[in-house]
Amino acid sequence: MSNILPIAKSTTVGPLNAGRIAYGCWRMAGATASEAQSKIEAALAVGINMIDTAPIYGFGKQGFGPAEAVLGEGMALGGLRDRVLMVTKGGIHPPNPYDSxxxxxxxxxxxxxxxxRTDHIDLFLIHRPDLLAAHEEVAEALTTLRTAGKIREAGVSNFSTDQLRALQSKLDFPLSASQPEFSAIHTDPLTNGDTDIAQELGLCLMAWSPLGGGRLVPGARGEPGSAEARVLAVLEEIAGRNDVGIDHVALAWVLAHPGVGSALIGTQSEARIRESVKAFEVQMTRRDWYAVLEAARGEKMP
Structure with a gap:
């Protein structure tokens, strides 16, 4: 029996097929339409078809939606809308801060x-839980949008497992996705129930910040003795054996978990978008995977 962990290249979001690396467009505001087009085309060229955005991305003097607007322009310019799974969100409303x-x-x-510039959202997420919104009211909104054909699938982002389960109890259709932060230096989903409930309910867990907010990329250095430094050392050793970057190993580590559906990257470099799929080339053993986790924890597994 092989000790190499299988890392599939595709997943499902409800009935929808998606590549397991998704492209997050939180940094898209400020780009031109042609730049947005080129980045989405670079993603599609290597099988990255799930594109993630939100009204709050780029929020400022222009108000809501600058990242969405340039993304919409770029997709229209290239005729790309039918080739992507469009993910957006709702619920963050400064200065409230949340309103669901x-x-x-x-x-x-x-x-x-x-x-x-579309007539439907493939996956609509509640961006963060509004503690003043009853789950029944949130469910009412999602049901209304789905019945109207404005969204195909629904999910949540940054919800606890209890919050997710409570919302699901008010819906007569299944949620399809959950989006928590998860990386080799933010391993909470392994113990707080996120990866478990994803498997229990058949959710596509979309890991955001799988590269630790840029701390798990080539050239990164953690403080000596820190968890970050320990993790980087292990990632570098695995990367050397596989002739890939430590960012590819970090992505592979997240994607190797059976509870994870996809990992969101946010680079603005077309080259790095294309190269991100080297994560699927990583030959990661069970021992490798646990070595990364032990480095993050600073102790051996019990």
């Missing part, structure tokens, strides 16, 4: 549809 009342979520989705 039914009408707010419905209006947010309608505005996103206009900016993205």
């Amino acid at each position: 009342r039914a009408q707010t979520l419905i209006e947010s989705c309608d505005d996103s549809l206009k900016r993205l």
Whole structure:
């Protein structure tokens, strides 16, 4: 029996097929339409078809949606909309800071549809839990949007397992995705139930910041003796054996977990977008995977 961990290249979000590396567009605001087109085309060329954005990305003097707007322009310029799984979100409303009342979520989705120049969102996520919104009201909004054909699938981002399960109890259709932070230096999903509930409910767990916010890329250096430094040392050793970058090993480590559906990258470099799929070339053993986790924890597994 092989000790090499299998890392599939595709996954599902409900009935939708997706590449396991997704492209996050939180840094897209400020780009031109042609630049956005080129980046999405670079992603599609290597099988990255799930494109993630949100109204809050780029929020500032222009208000909501600058990242969505340029993404919509870029997709229209290249005729790309039908080739991508479009993910966006709702629920973050400065200075509230959160507002997931039914009408707010419905209006947010309608505005996103206009900016993205599309008639439907493939996956609509509640960006962060609004502690003042009843789960029943959030479910009402998602049901209304889905019945109207404005969204195909629904999910949550940054929800605890209890919050996710409570929302699911108010819906008569299954949630399809959950989006927590997960990386080799942020391993909470392994113990807080995130990866377990994804497997229990058949959710596509979309790991955001799988490269530790840029701390797990070539050239990164952690403080001596820190968890980051320990993890980088192990990633570098595995990368050397596989002739890839430590960022590819970091992505492979996340994707190797059976509870993870996809990992979100956010680079603005077309070359790095294309090279991200080297993660699928990493020959990672069970011992390798646990060595990374032990480095993160600073102790051997019990």
